[in-house]
Amino acid sequence: MHADIQNVFTPALAISSADRFAGRQEQLDHISQALQSDGTQIVIYGNRGVGKSSLARQLEGLARGDMTVIDRLRMPPHVTPDFLVISIECDDTIDSIQTLILRLLTDDAALAPWIPFRVEKTSAGSEVGGSLNVKIFSASAKLSDGTSAERPQIEQDLYSVFGNAISHILESGVVGGVLFIIDEVDRIKNRDDLASIIRSRGADPRVKFCLVGVGTTPQELILKHESIVRQLSDGCVEMPPMSKSELREIFVRAHEVLRDDGIVFSPEAQEWIISIARGHPFYVHLLGKHSLIHAVMSGATEVTLSMAKEVLANIANKGTATVQETTYQKAIGHSFTREFIVKTFAAEPTEEISTSSVYPRISQGRKMDISAISVYVGQLVTDKYGAILEKTRERHYRFKDSLFKAYADARPYKLKVEQVEDGE
């Protein structure tokens, strides 16, 4: 069967199918254990583009008892899990935990089809004591004309309605438990109450929460976590960058899909793409996808190193990686010196970058003194230049986004030395 070339790699999508999910053995085993441990809640945290959502998708399969995921575990679960899984991806319209719960209760893809009542937000002004009240409508007995009437009920506290909804599902006995997977938690501006929804039902072993988001620590995701430290103690799954051998597995799996087409990535192309990715599967998918298309369009059966390199240059110039490229252009502006500095910082192998290691090289490369360099570096911390860097301590910086760091390192220079400086 011929492969669907456009979707052998999926840079825009988390991996759902276990067949396409590479590596991450330790993390898979960890989420499985956390899912089976009574009272333990799960937090998946790490940098952008490392594969958090993809791991959450595997958890979803596992919780539903999907054997393709279970077969990957080193220790299969004692009993096959049978959870109702409610997954939600937070966006900017979810600005607080109350909005999140309201969404969970009212969305057709969430709890709404599972509960015998309908929830509605009350008009503004009914927020008493910081807790939102909602109206609930229960479908009452059928009317004589065959339609069913909705009986409005008194206002109730949002949190108790949420608790009742969960109880209702559990009591119905159709599922063994309920797992809420809440992705992109970091996008919720006010998430002070996050701990309280976990605390509300977290003691019931049949109710599980999995919080997923960008953060270097679980505390960064769950701001007021003190009250649930115990529930999180062995359920925090850190997503480090993927190792080279894990990233290689993405090609192994892609080659399986491409077998009937007889198309392969040359070993050099694979190794180069893996080195560019710096642990982010996102770039393996992005470069893999576009190099593959390039090869097919030119009638080749091997994706070569030079094709991959050409594709990266095109991605930078045509803006395929728009988010990263836009940030790059904002950071460098029209200054070759600033571009040189960004690239020198990005080339550092460590996450935290010491100025004592990069400044001498910049100073030599651009014939400038340290105080001039630090002016430019200071700019890169400010919003005007995209705030790509942050100061971690005296004389140390880090890129806020490691995905961007990998991009800035890999992208060819945009400006030329001769270009007139913008004088900033």
Ligand SMILES: Nc1ncnc2c1ncn2[C@@H]1O[C@H](COP(=O)(O)OP(=O)(O)O)[C@@H](O)[C@H]1O
């Ligand atoms: N284990 C994996 N195997 C193969 N591809 C992966 C894996 N994890 C992530 N990816 C791919 O990497 C990219 C980023 O993954 P995603 O799960 O969306 O990351 P995050 O949620 O951390 O930003 C996507 O293109 C996804 O398909």
Ligand SMILES: [Mg+2]
């Ligand atoms: Mg994600």
